[in-house]
Amino acid sequence: MILFRPRAADFQTAMRQIQLFDSFNEMDDYLIDYHNLHNIITSQEQVYTTFSHSDELRDSKSGWLHSRYICLGNIPLGIYDSKTLDPIKKPHLEIETDPQGGLKCQFDLIDEGFIFFLGNDQWYGQSKLVGFKRNDMSQPRCRKDNVPVTRQDFIYALNYFIASQAIKKLEAQKKRQDAIQLMKEQRKNHGQGKTSLC
Structure with a gap:
C-alpha cells in the first residue's frame, strides 16, 4: 500500500487529505486528475511524475518511515511512502x-x-x-x-x-x-x- 499526502501549508492539513494507492500508476493517475494535468499529456508512455532521489524522510509524527517527495518536473506535489505499509493491501x-x-x-x-x-x-x-x-x-x-x-x-x-x-x-x-x-x-x-x- 502506498501512502500519499499532498503538499499543504501545514502537516495537519496535509494529513487530513491523505490518499492510499495499490500502485505507482494509480498514484500517477490520481495526481494527473487532481492537478488537472490532462492538457499537458502528449503520449501514454510519457512519465508525468518523477520520484525524488533525495534521502528518505523518517517522519515520526505520522509513522511514515520511508517518505520521499514526488514531483512534476521540479515542482513538489506531495510526499509518498511505498515501503512502510508495503506488506498490507489497500x-x-x-x-x-x-x-x-x-x-x-x-x-x-x-x-x-x-x-x-x-x-x-x-x-x-x-x-x-x-x-x-x-x-x-x-x-x-x-x-x-x-x-x-x-x-x-x-x-x-x-x-x-x-x-x-x-x-x-x-x-x-x-x-x-x-x-x-x-x-x-x-x-x-x-x-x-x-x-x-x-
Missing part, C-alpha cells in the same frame, strides 16, 4: 448512501472488519463520523465531529484511519517480534553462561 472502500443522506462503509484491514458511518446528528446539529469493529459495536474505535458529509471527505477520513491503524498494527507486530528475539537471545546467553561455569 482495503476496498465501497461507500453506500443511507435514506437520511448519510454515508456508510465496511472494509477489512489485515485481520479485522470495520464499519464506519458519517451523517448529520439531529440532536447536536453537527455532522459526526463514527467507526466500529464489526464484531464489537459497543465502543467506537474512531469518532470525529464536524466532518463534511461528502464522499471525498469520508474517503479522506477512512484513509487516515486505515493508514494510522495499519502503522500501529505493524509497530505492535514488530515490538512482539523484537521481544521474542530478545528472549531467545537471553535464553541462549543464559544457557551459555551456565555451561561455562560448570
